[in-house]
Every structure is written in C-alpha cells, then in structure tokens.
Amino acid sequence: MSFIDVEKYHTYARLRWPNQNTRNQYLGYAKRLKHYLIDDKLSQEAINNFLLSLQGRNATNKLNCAHYAFIKGFIECYTDELEESKTKITVLRSTSRQGKIRRDKFLEYEQMIYLERNLTGQLRIMLRLFFDTGLRVSELLDIKTFEIDFGARTMSGIGKGNIPFKVKYSPHTRDILVKWIDKCVDKQRPFLFYHGNGNIPLKNQRAACWYYFVTRCAAVGIKGVYPHRIRHALGYYLRAKKNFDLSQVKEKLRHADIGTTQIYSPATQEEVDKKIDEEIFHVEIKGGRSGE
Numbered sequence: 001m002s003f004i005d006v007e008k009y010h011t012y013a014r015l016r017w018p019n020q021n022t023r024n025q026y027l028g029y030a031k032r033l034k035h036y037l038i039d040d041k042l043s044q045e046a047i048n049n050f051l052l053s054l055q056g057r058n059a060t061n062k063l064n065c066a067h068y069a070f071i072k073g074f075i076e077c078y079t080d081e082l083e084e085s086k087t088k089i090t091v092l093r094s095t096s097r098q099g100k101i102r103r104d105k106f107l108e109y110e111q112m113i114y115l116e117r118n119l120t121g122q123l124r125i126m127l128r129l130f131f132d133t134g135l136r137v138s139e140l141l142d143i144k145t146f147e148i149d150f151g152a153r154t155m156s157g158i159g160k161g162n163i164p165f166k167v168k169y170s171p172h173t174r175d176i177l178v179k180w181i182d183k184c185v186d187k188q189r190p191f192l193f194y195h196g197n198g199n200i201p202l203k204n205q206r207a208a209c210w211y212y213f214v215t216r217c218a219a220v221g222i223k224g225v226y227p228h229r230i231r232h233a234l235g236y237y238l239r240a241k242k243n244f245d246l247s248q249v250k251e252k253l254r255h256a257d258i259g260t261t262q263i264y265s266p267a268t269q270e271e272v273d274k275k276i277d278e279e280i281f282h283v284e285i286k287g288g289r290s291g292e
Helices: 006-016 020-034 044-055 065-077 079-084 109-118 121-133 137-141 171-183 205-219 227-241 246-253 258-264 269-279
Strands: 154-158 164-168 284-286 289-291
Touching: 006 020, 006 065, 020 044, 020 065, 044 065, 065 079, 109 121, 109 227, 121 137, 121 164, 121 171, 121 205, 121 227, 137 205, 205 227, 227 246, 227 258, 246 258
Parallel strands: none
Antiparallel strands: 154 164, 284 289
C-alpha cells in the first residue's frame, strides 16, 4: 500500500482523539513510522521494524497499550487502502499492565473514605467525582460549569473515542461541588490547576493532576494514588463489593471491550465454593460456615 496521503491520518487523529496530548503523541508516532516504510509502502515488515525501534527485540509480542492503540488506529485509518492492496497487518497485543493488577493493588472503599476525609479543596472534590462517576482525568479536567446539571446530578462531555457521555454523581458530592465552584478561580473551568496561588493555568493539566494526587495522598499516608487508580477503585468496588455484574461495570466505566472490565472480577476458590453452596446446593450459611 502506498503511503501517499499523510493528511488523511492527521484528519483521522483529530477526530479520533479529542485529547491534544494523546493526539500529538500518536502524530509523532506516525511521523516516526514513515521512516520505516519500504519503497513508500505500508507493510508488516515496516510495522515490525517500527515497533522494534520503540521497544527492543520483543516488541512484536510484547506491545504496550499506547503503541497498540496507535497501530490499531493507524490500520483503521487506512483500512480501505490495505484491503485494496490485499495487505494484511498483524499486531499482537501483550497482556496489559492493568490485566496484571492483583486484588490487593486496588484501593479499598475504606481507603477512599480516609482520603476524602484528609484531602481538602480541589483534590477532595475531584477525588469524589472520580469515584462517583468513573471519569477519566482528561474528561474531568475538560468539564465546563455549563455541562454540570446540579438538579439531575449529572456531568456531560465528550470522552474517549470522541464519544459523548453523561455520568451521575451523589447528592453529597453535589453539595461539596456547589461550594467549590463558588470559590474556584475560573467559574467556567472549575477543575484547572494553577501556578502557585496565581491565576495562570498550568500548561500540562494532566501531569499536574497526577502530581498533586500522588504527593498529597502520600503526605496523608497512602502512596501511589494517581487519578486513574481511583477509577480502578470504583470498578473494583462495584464488582467485588457491590456485586454489580461485568456488563454493569462496563457500562459505568464506558469500556469499549468487556475484556477490559474483567480485571475487576477477581475470584478465589473460597468465593466460588461459597456461592455454589448458597445458590446451587442451597446450603444455609451459619456463623460464616456452611451447614446443612
């Protein structure tokens, strides 16, 4: 397939990834990939050499999420051209780091309560909103005040994949949110971070959000609390603690693939045996033990 329409990918990227940082990252990958094209054609060899340049010798069978998302999107952009030239590209996705998260790596509900009590100001309200709604970092940072419905307790916007969303938050969060917006710097963009105590927004909002959560949460006693981990905490809480089924958790977190949601479905032999006793064998549970 001739790589003749670079602008096509630029247009695709603008529509596919509304977050500018993500889009710029993938446009950079596209520029780098162009150097590996053979006779100006997209091929399996060109893709493999490109991935090797990013990750070393195991690139084609140990692909990280960002590289996989770029290649998947790139192939999607040029689907018609690939089909026309009968060119097939195979990209193996590695087991993601998320898939390796053990149960003890999820933040527990009690830890979320502790953080909510010990954080203040902007981080406190953002913590509650991340856990109430399951919003991603860029989605919450992009929220405008007019997209917040206090009566219906919803937030609306454009999320991952340029897909519109509307998510709910709790009555208690609404009360805190109203107070926060009343005193925040920018009444139209209530979740931005600023230089010191000034009125100039920080250039990289995502990095600032990550930095402040990690440092402030560590300061009150819980290390490694980055914003996306709060989203994980919600998924785990709904599935493992509140018995939401996977399809419900998928809907709440707006996952495109149920496979992503399965990381919140840990099960032990003890849990399986207990469920079978109760629901299949109809064994009455007394004092935490099974009894006929």
